[in-house]
Each structure stands twice: as C-alpha cells, then as structure tokens.
Amino acid sequence: MAEDTLIPNQILHGEGLYAQAIDAILAKAQHRILIFDQDLSHGNFASPARYAVLQHFLSTYIAGEICFI
Numbered sequence: 001m002a003e004d005t006l007i008p009n010q011i012l013h014g015e016g017l018y019a020q021a022i023d024a025i026l027a028k029a030q031h032r033i034l035i036f037d038q039d040l041s042h043g044n045f046a047s048p049a050r051y052a053v054l055q056h057f058l059s060t061y062i063a064g065e066i067c068f069i
Helices: 013-028 048-060
Strands: 034-035 066-069
Touching: 013 048, 048 066
Parallel strands: 034 066
Antiparallel strands: none
C-alpha cells in the first residue's frame, strides 16, 4: 500500500494521514467529539472545510458536544 493511504488500526505517519483520520472520525461522530490538541495547531481545525464539518455535526445532532481537552 502507498504511504499516503489510511489503513485502519495502523500507526499514522505524516500530516496527510492525520488529516484523513480526522475526516473519517468526524464523519462518523454522532454524540460527542473529543479533541486532544494543545493549541489546535494540528488537524487543520482553522480551515473552512473543518469548520463546516463541525458546524454540520452540531446542527445535525442537537445534543452533540465538542470538547477541547
């Protein structure tokens, strides 16, 4: 497999795979999203696309929570 392909249950190597993993997790979230990032510098959380995904989560699941830890 290519190094830029996300494989379940494998260690992530690189920012690209990290972003793909975050996209996959956010797409499946239904109740709560826990974000473990000291300063949100990783994961592209300031991007318009990531903002749209989080906004969609909160508007779809009225009792949904996003917790920054």
